[in-house]
Amino acid sequence: MSARPHASRASRPAALAAAALLLAAAAVPLFAEGGDLLVRNGTLLTVTKGTIPRGDILILGGVIKQVGGTIAPPAGVRVVDADGRYVLPGIIDSHTHIALFGTNEGSEPVTPEVDMAEVINADDTAILTALSGGVTMAHTMHGSANPIGGRNVTIKMKWGKPSEQLIVREATPTLKFALGENPKQSNRSIGFGSPAQYPATRMGVNAIIRRAFLQAKAYMADWDRYEALRKSKTPPPGLLPPRRDVRLEVLADTLRGKYVARCHSYVATETLEFLALAKELGFKVACFEHCWEGYKIADDLAAAGVGISVFADSWAYKMEAAEGIAYNAGRCAKRGVVVSINSDSGERIRRLFNEAAKTMKYGGLTEDEALRLVTINPAIQLGVDKIVGSLEVGKQGDIAVFSAHPMSAYARCDLTAIEGDVYFDRDQYLKEREAAAAKPAPAKKDGGVS
């Protein structure tokens, strides 16, 4: 639709390219071993290819080479015996805000120019917390203060690695939107005399999103006009390109399909309104966040091919969620909606498997169906289901070893590996912790920086 030479590709790829220049590793993961790992004798929950009651799984160079059967350990590969334990694909959190310097650019209602990929905080201990619950990947997002927030980023929980190495570049680029009380109230006048900011109502939220995209369309038209003139046989003297506006460029790229919408949405009516708006304007919605009333519109969501990323409970925790129900995730999943259970938190992220299991009691999902909500389904929502989300040959070696079936209330994550590198090993971690506690404080070395 546009023939702009640089605008659609310029800002973010340039930034990423520049960041990619800086790949020098300054830190080493605690338990990294070079991407080779053999886990033996476990019950393999492949998610997409059924359950293998007892078998081995081999990861070489970060990639799954074999699933099932008995595998002789290749030389130099670390072997983990999972006898009596369960091996599953690394858990994926479709919606959280961990490992970031900041959450909301809340000063203005439309801020797609901000990019969470530029403010990753790899030192956030929530990464380690996530690993302890078997989580290997998370979609960490701009907050919900704005009708149109910032660009989000998908990262792996590579604790100890520099921030730029956490980014999952295969993931579909996403842009945060928000409807309802959050964008309404975050823009409300806080103190007497302080200016209230548009929007203050649900219809205002809808209108401001439309207005922003109409501006983006005008921006695209300006560039198209410029390009046509530039390429014409007699370009006018003094022809200048339009001003580059990163904010509008990201919206234009959303209209072009480069970014997909991830929309915070509580009630059914505005969810449907947003779907209609996206259709009218011509951008793609990947997923609704929280979507408390998804069960009311499950067929519409399924027909539109839009997923939802929800809590397992907390229903009715505020007025806007009053009609949220425990059965939301299960019912939507059964109606064909791609459902994920998210944490939205640096604490709940360590027990997403417990959260997913609640859909078995409330919603009647099977163990396998429930496990999908925190593995392959979030992978589909993030556009990474070709590389993660299940135990399949050729996928990245992101796995977790659990002491019991992850849908059991007694399950505990014992080991988490990303691309064959062990980033969390409960036994080793506890041993190190005890050793550290037993040791007297280390004497200060001369001039050393640890």
Place this chain on the structure above:
Amino acid sequence: MTRTPFRFRSLAMPAVAVVALLAAAGPPLRADSGRVFAIRGCRVLPVLGAPIEKGTLVLRGGLIEAVGPAEKIVVPPDAEIIEGAGLTAYPGFILAHSNIFIDLPRPEGEDRRFGGPPAAAPSAAGAAAAEDRFPPGPGLMAFDMLKPKKDTLELWQKAGVVAAVVAPARGYIQGQSVFLCLNGLDPAAMVIRNPAALHLNYVNDRGKYPESLMGTVALFRQDILDASWYGAAQAQYARTPLRMRRPAYAPALEALLPYARRDRPVVIQCNNFEDVKRALAFGAEMKLNVMITGANEAWRVADVLKAHPAPLLVSLDFRAPNSSFAAAQGEAARKKAEAEVYPANAAALAKAGVPFALTSLNVPDAPTFTKAIRAAIKAGLPKDKALEALTLQPARFLGVGDRMGALQPGRAADVVLSKGDIFDEGSTVLKVFADGILFEYEEKGR
């Protein structure tokens, strides 16, 4: 001193009269720098070249005329002789980033906060007025805010400092700095270069855009894009003024333009190690001439700095940023890190072979700066590296490595004479030459 106080900003007279005065007065006089000095028999640490145990320095007309072993240097007959026995001569220290001589209110904790709210409302009426007069932005010139004070000048000279880049200190786009020689109190006569650089800081606003770090990052990008676009429009208009509508004048973009064009450096304050990578990536993306400043966690990205060299101005501010593990672990851990880990930043960089200058950014005063240098040395920074990082390295980064930062003939006569090793406890700076102008100090306890 018989310096002509020449500062047209302070002259309350009609413009015509100012012009007339300018024409009559010509360039400001350098009254004191015509003197000739010979410092005889001192230890000389020239930075470029080997130390001279018993050397003589001849200074003439604000420049170094000769340096060498005492027996080889002929003392000119017109020289005022200074007996240097027991003294050591160093090149004057250069602060590549400071806020000295700028008297603006700095809200409590502003620089410690990362991504947090800066600028609490100033309480004093005078402070409010100062904020109004000098709002941060690309057009704010540190030169316009300068209020050199004698006691401040003396304290910094006694710390060995003879030149300093002085930058505005507030906001995310702070303004433009000026590079000064500490040769007196007349701002114009002190200027080595004005403007010196544009100063950015990875902090955010409160209650208005940008309210977050990612907002600040986005704003920097958009502003540089805008300045480039503005420059292209102005250039096009200059080429084809006919049949082209005159582009609108935009003062802020006009101020940014030389920086967007790489004509002058953009100094980005990095409050933690992630900021360093952020600034390097931003500079590469926007093709800017970027300098890293602050960077008291630079050791954590020493590899990156080695692979992607940029002028690195390391502050001797040892306070742990809020984003650090140490700060997250509570006050005791923070204090421990500030006493043991952060002072070793420079030592680790030197060990890794990353060139850097040491600066006083966020160091409250000159005596604290002196103590901080000693702490960095105690933490493992070799003295010769410390000296280089205070003299020749900043001179190079500031583009004056050929005329300042070392004791060599032809360079500026910026010389510090210290009794005792300047980095040792109990040493005293007794004489300072700035542009060849002599400042003398009493020995401690006298």
